[in-house]
Amino acid sequence: TQLLEQSPQFLSIQEGENLTVYCNSSSVFSSLQWYRQEPGEGPVLLVTVVTGGEVKKLKRLTFQFGDARKDSSLHITAAQPGDTGLYLCAGNKVGTNAGKSTFGDGTTLTVKP
Amino acid sequence: DAGVTQSPTHLIKTRGQQVTLRCSPKSGHDTVSWYQQALGQGPQFIFQYYEEEERQRGNFPDRFSGHQFPNYSSELNVNALLLGDSALYLCASSLTSTYEQYFGPGTRLTVT
Numbered sequence: 001t002q003l004l005e006q007s008p009q010f011l012s013i014q015e016g017e018n019l020t021v022y023c024n025s026s027s028v029f030s031s032l033q034w035y036r037q038e039p040g041e042g043p044v045l046l047v048t049v050v051t052g053g054e055v056k057k058l059k060r061l062t063f064q065f066g067d068a069r070k071d072s073s074l075h076i077t078a079a080q081p082g083d084t085g086l087y088l089c090a091g092n093k094v095g096t097n098a099g100k101s102t103f104g105d106g107t108t109l110t111v112k113p
Numbered sequence: 114d115a116g117v118t119q120s121p122t123h124l125i126k127t128r129g130q131q132v133t134l135r136c137s138p139k140s141g142h143d144t145v146s147w148y149q150q151a152l153g154q155g156p157q158f159i160f161q162y163y164e165e166e167e168r169q170r171g172n173f174p175d176r177f178s179g180h181q182f183p184n185y186s187s188e189l190n191v192n193a194l195l196l197g198d199s200a201l202y203l204c205a206s207s208l209t210s211t212y213e214q215y216f217g218p219g220t221r222l223t224v225t
């Protein structure tokens with residue numbers, strides 16, 4: 001069983017649409033990160049959230065950490081083809097050292113022009 | 114300011130052989146973590162090095178070993194390669210007290 005479940009696994013939308021992807025767990029996390037990864041490259045860090053209920057905005061991207069620190073969501077407004085990629089969430093379980101991150105299997109997003 | 118670098122970019126090995134992958138962390142970072150990413154999956158934590166010692170380890174066999182040098186760079190060694198070891202191997206660097214990790218481009222290992 002995956003510690004972090006991401007949904008949906010695949011998402012294909014038209015340019016200009018809004019979307020939300022989810023990252024859920026039954027475990028509590030000290031922090032949670034969102035990454036974007038393109039084929040053949042390493043993940044690129046988008047944001048880190050550490051406080052339950054925290055909301056962070058990065059241009060058209062809005063990240064939310066659940067009140068209980070067990071889940072998170074990523075909302076993209078007016079998606080663009082450049083948003084295409086694999087979106088990964090990763091968390092640090094309570095009691096583990098920073099740097100030992102558990103990853104979900106990601107949501108593959110395709111934005112069609 | 115150079116980011117995380119890894120070498121080589123691609124590598125093809127035969128089952129049973131040994132391989133060494135290299136990583137240079139982002140300037141100012143003191144902690145290096147290694148991950149294995151199979152096709153269609155998220156990265157899986159292998160181990161983490163800090164102050165030249167293995168600090169944490171994931172569920173990987175002893176065939177996977179590593180080293181960190183005084184300049185914080187790191188190596189990942191895999192012995193007795195299996196077909197299932199074919200994957201993208203990612204190195205991530207961080208400051209030991211922070212959650213943010215910065216990844217290199219990875220080494221694509223193919224075992225035939």
